[in-house]
Amino acid sequence: MRIILFGPPGAGKGTQAVRLRERFQIAHLSTGDLLRAEVAAGTSLGKEAGALMAQGSLVPDEMVVGIIEHRIEKDDCKGGFLLDGFPRTIPQAKALDSMLDKHALSLDHVVSIEVPDEALLERITGRRSCPNCGAVFHIQFMPPKVEDTCDACAHQGLHQRDDDKAETVRARLEKFHRETAPLKDFYSHYEPESLVRSVDGTGKPDAVYARILDAIGADVADETPPAMKAAN
Numbered sequence: 617m618r619i620i621l622f623g624p625p626g627a628g629k630g631t632q633a634v635r636l637r638e639r640f641q642i643a644h645l646s647t648g649d650l651l652r653a654e655v656a657a658g659t660s661l662g663k664e665a666g667a668l669m670a671q672g673s674l675v676p677d678e679m680v681v682g683i684i685e686h687r688i689e690k691d692d693c694k695g696g697f698l699l700d701g702f703p704r705t706i707p708q709a710k711a712l713d714s715m716l717d718k719h720a721l722s723l724d725h726v727v728s729i730e731v732p733d734e735a736l737l738e739r740i741t742g743r744r745s746c747p748n749c750g751a752v753f754h755i756q757f758m759p760p761k762v763e764d765t766c767d768a769c770a771h772q773g774l775h776q777r778d779d780d781k782a783e784t785v786r787a788r789l790e791k792f793h794r795e796t797a798p799l800k801d802f803y804s805h806y807e808p809e810s811l812v813r814s815v816d817g818t819g820k821p822d823a824v825y826a827r828i829l830d831a832i833g834a835d836v837a838d839e840t841p842p843a844m845k846a847a848n
């Protein structure tokens with residue numbers, strides 16, 4: 617299965633990606649995470665990307681296209697993958713089409729997680745993540761069991777992303793509406809048929825997850841994926 621998780625900053629793409637990755641045993645490719653790893657490693661790409669990310673701007677198309685092109689050729693993507701945060705512009709979507717054509721692959725679904733802007737700011741400014749394993753929490757909506765401590769790896773000291781301050785979030789939302797939202801139309805008019813599965817992203821993460829499974833025609837299985845147990 618090859619899925620794009622589409623939605624504005626804070627829609628819950630990363631939160632749902634963890635569940636879908638485990639359920640379908642597919643690779644999770646987050647351009648945000650891949651870029652943050654470059655920033656942390658201090659590479660020249662990371663230095664250029666980090667400055668743009670800190671302002672809430674998109675990094676150049678060729679940079680993320682190069683990262684994804686390299687990544688989808690790895691063995692763990694052979695059984696399918698989930699793209700989180702890519703594509704984000706029409707040129708990126710066209711580049712993805714070329715990559716897929718080259719490998720005789722196709723997309724199955726573009727899951728569009730829909731959340732009103734007012735809720736997004738609250739979600740993002742309350743987000744905390746584990747610097748050790750990357751698990752994501754929310755101080756109000758998905759708090760860790762022990763304050764400031766990761767449920768998954770017990771690391772102490774959860775971190776707020778540099779681009780999660782209110783001012784930067786507004787810039788990211790503005791970029792989403794201007795540059796990324798048109799992709800929904802692009803994938804709605806995809807040949808031979810629309811790939812867009814719109815899902816209400818409000819309510820609890822478990823409810824959103826169930827709606828996603830329903831939208832992509834998967835069984836809403838009784839078993840609870842391990843990631844959900846950890847987060848609940």
Ligand code: AP5
Pocket residue numbers: 623624625626627628629630631632647648649651668669672673674675676677680700701702703704708739740742743744752753754755757758779788817818819820821824
């Ligand atoms: P990226 O890391 O991709 O950020 P984003 O798309 O802005 O998305 P977020 O990670 O902020 O949100 P999310 O939808 O994953 O939400 P989450 O699950 O964490 O990109 C960062 C930057 O990198 C970009 O601004 C850009 O500069 C650059 N970049 C990346 N890709 C690029 C590309 N393709 N082209 C160019 N530049 C690129 O949830 C958010 C919070 O809400 C969490 O605290 C979570 O616990 C909570 N939450 C989740 N679900 C719920 C729920 N149902 N109810 C209540 N709270 C919830």
